[in-house]
Amino acid sequence: MTADADLRFDLGDLYAAYAACLDEARFDDWPGFFTEDCRYRAVPRENYDQGLPLATMDLQSRGALKDRVYGVTSTLFHAPYYQRHIIGPIRITARDGDTILVEANYLVIRTKRDVPSEVFNAGRYVDRVVPTPDGLRFAEKLCIFDSELIANSIIYPL
Amino acid sequence: MTADADLRFDLGDLYAAYAACLDEARFDDWPGFFTEDCRYRAVPRENYDQGLPLATMDLQSRGALKDRVYGVTSTLFHAPYYQRHIIGPIRITARDGDTILVEANYLVIRTKRDVPSEVFNAGRYVDRVVPTPDGLRFAEKLCIFDSELIANSIIYPL
Amino acid sequence: MTADADLRFDLGDLYAAYAACLDEARFDDWPGFFTEDCRYRAVPRENYDQGLPLATMDLQSRGALKDRVYGVTSTLFHAPYYQRHIIGPIRITARDGDTILVEANYLVIRTKRDVPSEVFNAGRYVDRVVPTPDGLRFAEKLCIFDSELIANSIIYPL
Numbered sequence: 496m497t498a499d500a501d502l503r504f505d506l507g508d509l510y511a512a513y514a515a516c517l518d519e520a521r522f523d524d525w526p527g528f529f530t531e532d533c534r535y536r537a538v539p540r541e542n543y544d545q546g547l548p549l550a551t552m553d554l555q556s557r558g559a560l561k562d563r564v565y566g567v568t569s570t571l572f573h574a575p576y577y578q579r580h581i582i583g584p585i586r587i588t589a590r591d592g593d594t595i596l597v598e599a600n601y602l603v604i605r606t607k608r609d610v611p612s613e614v615f616n617a618g619r620y621v622d623r624v625v626p627t628p629d630g631l632r633f634a635e636k637l638c639i640f641d642s643e644l645i646a647n648s649i650i651y652p653l
Numbered sequence: 654m655t656a657d658a659d660l661r662f663d664l665g666d667l668y669a670a671y672a673a674c675l676d677e678a679r680f681d682d683w684p685g686f687f688t689e690d691c692r693y694r695a696v697p698r699e700n701y702d703q704g705l706p707l708a709t710m711d712l713q714s715r716g717a718l719k720d721r722v723y724g725v726t727s728t729l730f731h732a733p734y735y736q737r738h739i740i741g742p743i744r745i746t747a748r749d750g751d752t753i754l755v756e757a758n759y760l761v762i763r764t765k766r767d768v769p770s771e772v773f774n775a776g777r778y779v780d781r782v783v784p785t786p787d788g789l790r791f792a793e794k795l796c797i798f799d800s801e802l803i804a805n806s807i808i809y810p811l
Numbered sequence: 812m813t814a815d816a817d818l819r820f821d822l823g824d825l826y827a828a829y830a831a832c833l834d835e836a837r838f839d840d841w842p843g844f845f846t847e848d849c850r851y852r853a854v855p856r857e858n859y860d861q862g863l864p865l866a867t868m869d870l871q872s873r874g875a876l877k878d879r880v881y882g883v884t885s886t887l888f889h890a891p892y893y894q895r896h897i898i899g900p901i902r903i904t905a906r907d908g909d910t911i912l913v914e915a916n917y918l919v920i921r922t923k924r925d926v927p928s929e930v931f932n933a934g935r936y937v938d939r940v941v942p943t944p945d946g947l948r949f950a951e952k953l954c955i956f957d958s959e960l961i962a963n964s965i966i967y968p969l
Binding site for chain 2: 816820823826827828830831834893895896898901920925927928
């Protein structure tokens with residue numbers, strides 16, 4: 496089992512670096528955490544639990560992620576806000592060859608200018624992580640968030 | 654010290670799986686995280702710090718936990734809500750033979766239907782964990798929460 | 812890489828113990844987490860990002876930390892509150908000899924008497940950690956918090 500130690504630490508680093516990338520608003524680096532043919536989705540829990548396909552964001556391929564970054568940084572009109580991800584213990588739920596299924600609870604705190612920090616989005620990641628020559632990457636990242644109320648104000652990736 | 658690596662990872666998995674069980678509302682699985690003669694308590698910090706015995710929940714034995722689950726799922730009238738546990742770094746504070754004393758800070762975010770997610774309960778776990786043939790289990794779990802204000806609306810386990 | 816396992820676990824323990832010290836209000840123990848010639852700063856993110864020197868707290872040397880503790884526990888008039896730190900995955904960002912640069916996101920939940928728990932402060936630690944005969948210690952701890960709004964009500968260390 497200790498043979499897994501490196502993998503465990505690498506997973507911790509992956510999630511910590513992912514959070515840091517978003518929280519420091521280095522959005523151009525965000526697609527680099529994914530494989531070329533990745534899928535990124537943000538889905539309200541109610542829809543997910545009922546098997547409904549609606550997703551607040553559904554991006555397929557790294558190119559689609561880059562498109563989203565372009566939208567976020569260049570075309571979308573929105574009040575800017577800071578994000579702060581707090582990610583709980585990371586759990587390997589299954590393996591399929593080299594592919595690792597990983598889940599973790601997350602909380603995103605939002606801070607708008609001149610407003611106190613507030614709970615913005617809470618949920619869980621259900622991810623498919625694969626090894627690549629550049630290290631671990633997300634082949635699939637699914638953000639299932641508990642409240643559908645804030646869905647239409649999600650500008651930045653979770 | 655690295656001899657402990659497996660134990661450390663197993664503890665992380667235990668807490669992550671515990672949180673996932675509650676957050677996915679799989680309450681029937683919840684007693685399975687405990688030993689047969691366990692004790693589960695949720696106590697306001699003010700009472701705990703003063704050594705007062707009052708507990709918001711005080712369940713002794715796995716049977717009592719099953720009773721509580723029956724109450725939660727079948728008899729208690731309450732507005733349903735989602736829970737989301739964010740657990741901080743897990744710390745081994747002492748050992749006594751096979752028994753491990755473990756502490757961790759936790760935050761539970763609550764999401765009611767059609768309401769934004771909100772801080773519900775924050776505190777620390779002070780737990781006694783023991784190895785069993787089925788893996789690590791809680792022989793004792795003590796949830797000491799910082800605010801007594803929400804005590805009477807705690808329906809689900811923390 | 813597994814050679815780092817002990818260091819990783821020790822770092823996790825350091826941050827968990829640091830949080831527990833503050834959250835249990837054992838302020839007299841707080842300076843003990845730092846080296847003799849340490850520096851502790853709490854800085855709003857906006858100032859940090861612009862390279863502005865203003866800091867909400869800027870303490871140099873362990874003696875200055877002890878002074879602050881004296882102020883907090885003996886001379887400052889303030890409504891007492893509980894703190895609860897939830898710290899996310901800890902990341903080693905660089906090394907320089909024995910010195911380790913470490914970053915981690917944190918969230919502090921505040922609970923005032925008779926008030927529900929609330930988000931108080933969120934941000935990231937940017938720390939310089941060094942080994943000492945007594946274990947890992949902070950040579951520098953920088954708390955960069957996202958909201959400047961609550962700055963003047965920060966009484967206890969973050």
